[in-house]
Amino acid sequence: MHIWYSLVDLLLPYEWAQHEFMKNALLGVLLVTPIFGLLGTMIVNNKMAFFSDSLGHSALTGIAIGVIVGKIFPLLGVQPIWSMLCFSVLITIAILIVKEANTASTDTIIGVFSSTAMALGIVILSRNGGFTKYSVYLIGDLLSISSSDLLTLGIVVVVVIVLWAVIFNQLLLASINQSLASSRGVNVRLYEYLFAMIMAVIVTISIQWVGILIISSLLILPAASSRNIAKNMRQYHVYSVLIALISGVSGLILSYFWGTATGATIVLISAVFFAATFMMKIRIS
Amino acid sequence: MKHHNCAKDCQGSCGCECGLCCTQIKNFGVIRGGNEILRDVNLHIHCGDLTAIIGPNGAGKSTLLKAILGDVPHTGELLFLDAKNEGTIKPSVGYVPQKLDLDASSPTSVLDLFAAAHTKRPIWFNYPKKIHERVRESLARTQGEHLINKRLGALSGGELQRVLLALSLDPIPHLLLLDEPVSGIDQKGLELFYKTVSILRENYDLSIILVSHDLNLVAEYANRVAFINNKTIECCGTPQEVFSNEKVIQTFGLDWSKRYLRDEKDRVANAHMV
Numbered sequence: 001m002h003i004w005y006s007l008v009d010l011l012l013p014y015e016w017a018q019h020e021f022m023k024n025a026l027l028g029v030l031l032v033t034p035i036f037g038l039l040g041t042m043i044v045n046n047k048m049a050f051f052s053d054s055l056g057h058s059a060l061t062g063i064a065i066g067v068i069v070g071k072i073f074p075l076l077g078v079q080p081i082w083s084m085l086c087f088s089v090l091i092t093i094a095i096l097i098v099k100e101a102n103t104a105s106t107d108t109i110i111g112v113f114s115s116t117a118m119a120l121g122i123v124i125l126s127r128n129g130g131f132t133k134y135s136v137y138l139i140g141d142l143l144s145i146s147s148s149d150l151l152t153l154g155i156v157v158v159v160v161i162v163l164w165a166v167i168f169n170q171l172l173l174a175s176i177n178q179s180l181a182s183s184r185g186v187n188v189r190l191y192e193y194l195f196a197m198i199m200a201v202i203v204t205i206s207i208q209w210v211g212i213l214i215i216s217s218l219l220i221l222p223a224a225s226s227r228n229i230a231k232n233m234r235q236y237h238v239y240s241v242l243i244a245l246i247s248g249v250s251g252l253i254l255s256y257f258w259g260t261a262t263g264a265t266i267v268l269i270s271a272v273f274f275a276a277t278f279m280m281k282i283r284i285s
Numbered sequence: 286m287k288h289h290n291c292a293k294d295c296q297g298s299c300g301c302e303c304g305l306c307c308t309q310i311k312n313f314g315v316i317r318g319g320n321e322i323l324r325d326v327n328l329h330i331h332c333g334d335l336t337a338i339i340g341p342n343g344a345g346k347s348t349l350l351k352a353i354l355g356d357v358p359h360t361g362e363l364l365f366l367d368a369k370n371e372g373t374i375k376p377s378v379g380y381v382p383q384k385l386d387l388d389a390s391s392p393t394s395v396l397d398l399f400a401a402a403h404t405k406r407p408i409w410f411n412y413p414k415k416i417h418e419r420v421r422e423s424l425a426r427t428q429g430e431h432l433i434n435k436r437l438g439a440l441s442g443g444e445l446q447r448v449l450l451a452l453s454l455d456p457i458p459h460l461l462l463l464d465e466p467v468s469g470i471d472q473k474g475l476e477l478f479y480k481t482v483s484i485l486r487e488n489y490d491l492s493i494i495l496v497s498h499d500l501n502l503v504a505e506y507a508n509r510v511a512f513i514n515n516k517t518i519e520c521c522g523t524p525q526e527v528f529s530n531e532k533v534i535q536t537f538g539l540d541w542s543k544r545y546l547r548d549e550k551d552r553v554a555n556a557h558m559v
Contacts, residue, residue, distance in 0.1 A: 038409070045391055169401040169408055176387050176398060176437070182356040183380035183453070183462075184402055231436060232394035233401075237409035 001147050016256045021143045025262065028145045029248040031157050032206050033218075033266075037244030038164060039199060040223030041236050046175050050107055051095070051196075053216040054114030055088055055203045060121030060212060062087035062204065063137055068124065081152075084207070088200040091117055096196060140211025142252070142262035149209075156205050160198055167194055172233070210263040218263070221270035222247065228277035229284075243273045306332045308376055308460050308492050312361035315345070315352050322348050325517050326361070330460070330492045330509075335482070337503040338496045339527075340513035341536050346496040347383060349513065350462045353494070354380055365459055376460045379453030381446065383464040383496075389438035395448050396420055396433050402452060423455040424448065427481050442466060443474025447481065454485065463495040475499060479506045500537060504528065504545060512536075525549065 008023045016022055043052055062084030069083060091113055098109050125134050145153075174181040174188045181188050203215055210218060226239035251266030258265070313326035323345045330336050338346050352359035365376035387393060399420040400408045417433075424430045427447040432440065440448065446466070453461060463482065470478070479502050486493055497503045503510060503524065510527040512520040520530045527533055528545050 041409070045387070045393075047388070165407045165410065169404065169406075172393070172397070172401045172408070176393065176401075177382045177385050179351050179354055179356045180380055180382050180449070180452075183354050183378050188356075227390065227392055230392035232392055232434070233397040233408050234411070236392040 001150075016253060021145075022252075022256060024145050024147065024150060025142045025252055026249070027150055028142060028153060028209060029252050029266075030245070031150070031153050032202075032209075033222075033244040033248035034241045035157055035160055035202055036206075036218050037222045037226075037241035038161075038237065039202060040219045040221075040244070041226070041233075041240050042168075042171060042175070042195065043199070043219055044223040044227060045172075048199075049216060049220050050110050050114075052199055052203060052219050054095070054110045054117070055092065055200050056207060056212045056215040057114045057121075058088050058091040058117035059084050059204055059207045060125070060137065061091075061117045062121075063134060064121045064124035081205070081208070084204045085201065087117075088204045089197060092196045092200040093193075096193060137208060138212050139261050140207065140209050140214070140263045142209040145209050153205065156201065160202055163194070163198055167191055171195055211261070214263050214267050217267045218244075218270070221267065221274055225270065225274040225277040228274070228281040243270065247273060306459070306492075307366045309364040309366070310353065310361070311364065313349065313352055313363075314360040315348055315357055317348075317357070321516060323352065323359075323513075323516050326513075328494075328511060328518065328521070330494065332490045332492050333486060334509055335486055335493045335495060335507045336509045336511060337507035337524075338494060338511050338513055339498075339500065339503060339533075339537075344513045345516060346513055347464055350380070350464050350494065350496060353460075353462060354378055377456070377458045379458035379461045381449045381453050381461075381463045383466050384469075385437060385445070387437060391436070391438055393437050394433075395424070395429075395435055395437065395440075398437060398448070399423065399452060399455075403455070419455070423451045426454055426485065427451040428477075441474070442469035443471065443478065446470065446474070446478055450478070450481065450485075454489075457489050457491070459492065461491050461493045463493065465495065465497050465499070475502060482506070500528075500545070504549075 063080045066080030066083035095113050125131050170186045171191050178188050222240045222244035225243050226236050230236035247266050247269040251269045255262040255265040308330045310328040315323040351357040400412050400416050404413050421430050427450045429447045510524050511518045512533050520527050
């Protein structure tokens, strides 16, 4: 951490970069936004925007379960993050299993799970009128990120990048045509599950800093903007990661000066990118 | 022995004189969500055969292809016997889908598709150096070299089909499955596709199963036809045999069949004159 702090002092001799919380937040943004940019490309390609949204919502029940477990076994000292992770992985599996049964359209199934998880979370957390202290999860607080959080985040980021490198080609093939992928020996189901798990983990890990309400916008907007101008997969990823990084860093700085919520400010800047690339797309065609 | 069985299954109509490799589909059945979709499907295909599968909509033609691929769970066996009829191996299967699941605005280029299928290195990172050459060679087989940098969504129906055909032929499979789109390809594109498939079939001695909706082209290019109706193959043989079968006539309409048989007579007459 010390290396990072002195690096920031050296490279960014500005007033906003003096505070330790800003240095932490900056590192957090630099770690997590490229991942959002990367994963977002496949989420948009597979039309899974709604799915990532429901993962965010299910985190609320995860928090609630964490609180209950914490009350019953105070000695275990269970952090909400672990119950959130378990719950979002469970709900991901549940959604995929019900989806495979093919009884209703996918967005209906996701809608059912998403709203149920959200409602369950609110009911548990609002018992005895104590919901307000959990409202930080709705908007998120990037400035509260600590050094130990950053370590967890760093590990997750490395794991996700490695997994993403290993599974991407097969995943793309499966998203182009499932039977075509099978004909080339791709176990479509395995990759679908892996992808959903990666999404669940990254959404859950970052929810406390970004907020339930806007997490999926952060995943969708950079990729959607990039899609307007990219002509192949390489450009799609490069633009998406760049847009995510630039919006992340500039959103952090602006939120410091405006005194606004960081996550939402980042999303707004990504939205400006979307508008700009959309104009470019129209002008080209 | 194998040849005898084969001839019987195909109602005495399929020539086994090639004596080469043979793909056998034995007693295929598919049940999905409690509904029987296919039962007792038996097909024997030899190298160099183009077998067209025809039948009414929803008869299970595409499902049969997916079952052969192993994408849909099924009962029964898929056997591939090599030239000497010694032992069986799992045949490698090439597949040309009816359409893509991708929406048209996706920034996936033709090169991306091939690179994702051929390499382990993630294509968002970079493409291996040799891939351009290989993809161009593949596309050349179906006259599609110029399409390499185009987006999949920007291709016309005919172009997309040629690209997918090129992909399914790299590497050359034992068995090629083609699922022809119901719409979206103009007549000229369709004829070009059939011509390309015919040339490939001769050059590579491929076994091909083709799900088709264009009976005229089937009559012209296929050397065997299987008619799927009521969940199974009701009739199998040469185009002449199948198109004069009563059930087939009932399904596709008497007019078409009459016209076909008349054309066929003309063709035979013309051949005699020449």
